[in-house]
Amino acid sequence: MRAFAGVDVGSLCTKVVILRGEEVLSWSLRRTGADPVGAARCCFDEALARAGLQEGELGGVVATGYGRLRIPFASRQVTEITCHARGAHFLFPKTRTVIDIGGQDAKVIALDERGKVLDFVMNDKCAAGTGRFLEVMAQALEMEIEEMASEAATALKAVPISSMCTVFAESEVISLVAEGSRRDEIVWGLHRAIARRILGMAKRLPMKGEVTFTGGVAKNRGMVRALRELLGMPLNIPHEPQIVGALGAALLASSTSPSVRAAERLKI
Amino acid sequence: MLRAGGLYRVLRPLLALYLLKERNRPYRIWVSFLCRIFEGAYGRKRPVVWVNAFFPVEAIYALGAVPFIPEIYASLVAYFDLSRGPIALGGTKLSTDLCSFFRCVMGLAEEGVLPEPDLVISSSHLCDGANKFFSELARFYAVDHLFLDPPYGGGDKAKVYLLEQLRYVMEEASRRLGLPLRDEALSLVLHRTRHIWHFMQEVNRLRQGRPSPFAGSEGLSYVAGMAFYSPGSEEGVEFFRALRDHIAVRVRGGKGYLPRERFRVLWLHHIRPYYPNSIFSFLDARGIAVAFEEPNYLWWPEPRPEAPWESLTDKLLCNPWAGPLERRLQAVREMALSYGVQGAIHFSHWGCRQSTGGAVQLGEALKEMGLLYLLLPGDGADPGNYSPGQTLTRLQAFAEMLESR
Numbered sequence: 001m002r003a004f005a006g007v008d009v010g011s012l013c014t015k016v017v018i019l020r021g022e023e024v025l026s027w028s029l030r031r032t033g034a035d036p037v038g039a040a041r042c043c044f045d046e047a048l049a050r051a052g053l054q055e056g057e058l059g060g061v062v063a064t065g066y067g068r069l070r071i072p073f074a075s076r077q078v079t080e081i082t083c084h085a086r087g088a089h090f091l092f093p094k095t096r097t098v099i100d101i102g103g104q105d106a107k108v109i110a111l112d113e114r115g116k117v118l119d120f121v122m123n124d125k126c127a128a129g130t131g132r133f134l135e136v137m138a139q140a141l142e143m144e145i146e147e148m149a150s151e152a153a154t155a156l157k158a159v160p161i162s163s164m165c166t167v168f169a170e171s172e173v174i175s176l177v178a179e180g181s182r183r184d185e186i187v188w189g190l191h192r193a194i195a196r197r198i199l200g201m202a203k204r205l206p207m208k209g210e211v212t213f214t215g216g217v218a219k220n221r222g223m224v225r226a227l228r229e230l231l232g233m234p235l236n237i238p239h240e241p242q243i244v245g246a247l248g249a250a251l252l253a254s255s256t257s258p259s260v261r262a263a264e265r266l267k268i
Numbered sequence: 269m270l271r272a273g274g275l276y277r278v279l280r281p282l283l284a285l286y287l288l289k290e291r292n293r294p295y296r297i298w299v300s301f302l303c304r305i306f307e308g309a310y311g312r313k314r315p316v317v318w319v320n321a322f323f324p325v326e327a328i329y330a331l332g333a334v335p336f337i338p339e340i341y342a343s344l345v346a347y348f349d350l351s352r353g354p355i356a357l358g359g360t361k362l363s364t365d366l367c368s369f370f371r372c373v374m375g376l377a378e379e380g381v382l383p384e385p386d387l388v389i390s391s392s393h394l395c396d397g398a399n400k401f402f403s404e405l406a407r408f409y410a411v412d413h414l415f416l417d418p419p420y421g422g423g424d425k426a427k428v429y430l431l432e433q434l435r436y437v438m439e440e441a442s443r444r445l446g447l448p449l450r451d452e453a454l455s456l457v458l459h460r461t462r463h464i465w466h467f468m469q470e471v472n473r474l475r476q477g478r479p480s481p482f483a484g485s486e487g488l489s490y491v492a493g494m495a496f497y498s499p500g501s502e503e504g505v506e507f508f509r510a511l512r513d514h515i516a517v518r519v520r521g522g523k524g525y526l527p528r529e530r531f532r533v534l535w536l537h538h539i540r541p542y543y544p545n546s547i548f549s550f551l552d553a554r555g556i557a558v559a560f561e562e563p564n565y566l567w568w569p570e571p572r573p574e575a576p577w578e579s580l581t582d583k584l585l586c587n588p589w590a591g592p593l594e595r596r597l598q599a600v601r602e603m604a605l606s607y608g609v610q611g612a613i614h615f616s617h618w619g620c621r622q623s624t625g626g627a628v629q630l631g632e633a634l635k636e637m638g639l640l641y642l643l644l645p646g647d648g649a650d651p652g653n654y655s656p657g658q659t660l661t662r663l664q665a666f667a668e669m670l671e672s673r
Contacts, residue, residue, distance in 0.1 A: 066657055066661070069660075077664075078664075078668065079661050079664045079665040079668060080661070081661070081665040081668070082665060082668045082672075105658070116669075116672045117665065117668065117669050117672065118669075119635070119640075119641075119669075120665060121643075122658070122661070122662060124645055204628065
């Protein structure tokens with residue numbers, strides 16, 4: 001059985017997953033930086049080395065993410081919307097809604113029982129409610145993103161944050177600090193503000209079945225808490241939420257490769 | 269130089285010669301029509317009346333004045349990728365939250381590029397900001413502004429009210445411009461509009477053919493332009509007759525506008541991005557035909573030259589994009605069924621309240637019909653509001669949904 005690769009070139013991080021059948025052989029992750037093609041190549045080589053494979057041994061490579069069109073070694077490009085749906089469904093088959101918060105955008109995806117996309121909503125062109133938003137706020141509060149997540153997960157009270165524009169929210173946060181507001185309460189307020197924005201997007205889709213939270217921001221315990229509280233339902237959190245798009249891409253590479261399709265037709 | 273009427277007089281035959289290689293005759297007529305309009309507007313041999321795109325332009329033709337629709341001029345400026353400067357300049361006079369077509373017009377006015385009006389007339393239906401914006405333009409050029417304010421709902425009382433308004437506005441225009449307003453002239457104009465109406469009906473019926481015989485991107489550009497600008501003119505009759513013939517030939521030959529049509533979709537909203545962008549080339553490459561588009565939907569009843577004022581009033585009042593949303597929903601449902609589409613793309617133009625206001629409800633109605641729906645935010649005139657990556661991701665995800673069905 002041949003192995004397949006999924007490459008997810010996101011705005012902040014690039015991820016690669018190598019898959020054989022239903023087994024993840026390896027995965028790799030690094031910052032995308034200013035050279036998405038170079039980052040993808042390094043990540044790809046790293047994942048191949050970990051899997052003990054050569055590029056020529058792969059049955060196919062699907063690229064996804066904002067840099068998907070620039071990956072020379074990919075045989076096909078699929079949007080992160082389809083890939084996250086497929087990846088989340090693979091990990092949690094009862095998933096009918098995916099919330100994906102990445103570096104520069106946020107999406108809510110409705111899917112069917114086969115993992116196919118029924119509908120989706122994306123944030124508009126600004127960075128509000130995304131990973132980048134949280135990074136800027138962490139910088140404004142002079143704390144690490146992990147520290148911020150941890151404070152948000154345990155805060156008892158939230159300071160309301162009115163602006164969701166990254167630039168205006170930053171000055172609002174600085175003003176709140178100057179006024180003497182508690183840092184954990186500001187942080188919790190920021191997380192709840194993002195969650196409210198995501199909730200607004202989610203309400204435009206039929207929220208049925210299980211909800212799976214993917215993307216780098218799903219690692220943030222404060223964000224998970226805020227979404228759980230506001231949605232009023234449990235969330236599936238993958239062990240490595242950041243690689244779900246790459247996993248979906250690898251699954252699509254394997255399910256659409258000619259040999260696999262031929263095998264399906266012959267019911268092998 | 270753009271302001272010299274003579275330029276368009278010279279340009280018209282030159283462009284006609286240049287466009288001889290263009291096999292699409294309707295397109296050649298559109299270019300010639302614009303040259304004539306600009307020649308008249310800049311030449312100033314007859315009074316120039318600025319009207320907004322939704323005002324019944326027939327009334328201006330009947331008056332013998334030159335109609336100038338600034339929104340269409342702005343879309344041409346965007347088409348030539350020249351809108352950034354005027355939009356930035358217009359933004360110094362108007363809120364940047366306002367429609368970019370308006371900001372572009374204001375910038376062009378500031379730059380002194382546009383033909384000066386003798387009178388400004390606008391109508392408030394559909395475009396809520398139109399009357400205020402056109403009032404501002406009238407103030408800028410120090411000319412009078414007349415406006416129509418069609419009532420929200422229909423019915424007999426609304427008809428009487430609007431008919432009186434329309435007559436009053438046109439009588440005032442006649443008085444202020446010193447041009448006679450004769451019912452016979454309006455009847456003649458409506459007679460032409462009736463021809464246009466019949467040709468449009470045939471065009472729309474032919475476009476139901478499979479594969480789609482005519483590109484929606486063109487339907488959204490010069491065809492929509494003529495649908496706004498030409499009713500009542502001789503060129504309008506010529507244009508829509510030529511368009512009917514052009515499409516009929518394609519239908520008879522079983523020719524689609526795409527090499528291989530895989531899916532059919534409806535384009536919702538009156539406009540598309542006019543500046544260079546990759547939306548339609550992407551759709552073409554994926555075999556997604558834009559089978560029809562909202563601005564070319566024939567919503568108005570057959571014009572009656574024997575009752576021209578009533579006829580124009582009916583045209584204004586039964587516009588499905590004005591009044592309650594249910595009217596637009598019904599029109600869109602009808603289009604979806606007539607053109608056998610699998611999905612619809614709603615282009616949500618930044619700053620446009622009248623179309624984006626009901627976009628979510630429209631999507632719900634179409635999804636209930638089992639259709640896929642894409643809400644595509646963007647801007648018709650301002651390339652600064654166009655994000656290629658975000659737009660492509662949405663379009664590609666929509667294509668993937670169509671393909672996975």
